[in-house]
Amino acid sequence: MLHLRMIVPADRTEEVATLVSATVGATHLTVVRGAAYDPVGDLLTCDVAREAADPLLAALRKLGIEDAGAIAVENVDVTLSRSADQAERDAPGEGADAVVWESLVEATHEESTLTFTYLAFLTVATMLAAYGVMLDSSILIVGAMVVGPEFGPLAGVCTGLVRRRGRLVARSLMALAVGFPAAMLLTGGFSYLMSGLGLFTQARFDAPHPATQFIWQPSWDSFVVAFLAGIAGMLSLTSAKSGALVGVAISVTTVPAAANASLAISYSTWHEVWGSSLQLAVNLAGIACAGTLTLLAQKWLWAMQRRRVPAA
Incomplete structure (x- = not known):
């Protein structure tokens, strides 16, 4: 209720x-x-x-x-x-299947706003992922995925498109377009600092990373996983089951890809820059497409269900 x-x-x-x-x-x-x-x-x-x-x-x-x-x-x-x-x-229908659009718009509006807190979370997550790449630590990569707040603006894009809220779409795109470059720039500075302290080295970055090399090697698998994660994430928002968002966060490699791109730029490893950037774009596109299609499907299914109950 x-x-x-x-x-x-x-x-x-x-x-x-x-x-x-x-x-x-x-x-x-x-x-x-x-x-x-x-x-x-x-x-x-x-x-x-x-x-x-x-x-x-x-x-x-x-x-x-x-x-x-x-x-x-x-x-x-x-x-x-x-x-x-x-x-x-x-x-009519089941509460778990219902979408309270006003609540969804309000929630995504708050989560998609470019704020200092949003930038801080995204930057810290990217730095954690950078450390995860250097140490070839899947645990740190997963931790960085959980900390990253990027699903909020992506959900805002999906909601804005379906509800035809141009300002929400623009605000969400601004958070993504400013947030990721800013986090990558600060992570690049962080990598230079760590290099100066002897914690990050070219040799360590160039060494084989079997646990994290998928970050800069995009494939159709990357898009499919991001697409499925986008469906799960949007369903978790519309059904108020926020616990599922943790699973969404550790399914996609947006933040790790941004971190690896920053490190690759620092060490002039351009093929990894390209691969990581493409991985980031593939994941963002997959989540946005899936989220939008999920909301459209929910909107259509709920309208069909209500038509079968004229008294409603």
Whole structure:
């Protein structure tokens, strides 16, 4: 279930209350007159089944509640109520399959913004991956993959394309276009520092790296893995199963490829620069394509499911 908290102008309260009452899957409607001071209005709350939330939110936006008042949405972990159980049974489809588009847009908007924190995580992840390449350590490579925040902007691109939100697409592309070059530049400086300290050497970089050589050797396997990871990642976001994102993070080699390219530039190993850059591009493209197609498929399947339940 999801919990909605709304501030509604007094002259729109009855209209909103009627809308919520008529929504299949909504229950626990509460109205507190004159409770809100900023903005001024009445306070309305309700619980709604996840699979019924998106149509209700869309209707509230059409009424202009977000402009004249406010709408807050929270996840409800446990609800002990026969009314709530009945609402979930009445709502069409399954909650795990439903996409709450407004929630997805809001989440990807936050994760795809170019911030200092985003750049810091991406840079640290790239530096960790650089150390993993030098030590030929798959453990460090996996750790760097988990730390990397690049899936957020990729999800923002997918969501923006499907929802036709040009600003979200532009913001996400900016985070990727600025983030990776900045992280690679700083990692290049980090490699020079480590070389000065004697921790990184040309001989160590040129030595065989059986555990990490896949980073700069792209193939169709790379695209397929990235494509599958993109599907899993988008499903984890839309179904609120964030634990699956860890598996997505350690399935693709975006951050390790960027790290290897930085090291290769530092040591003028140009064939690895090309291979790593291509690996990075292949992974980014695979995730973006898969994520967009997954959202389109979910949108179509959910529309078909709702058509089979006219009462919804």
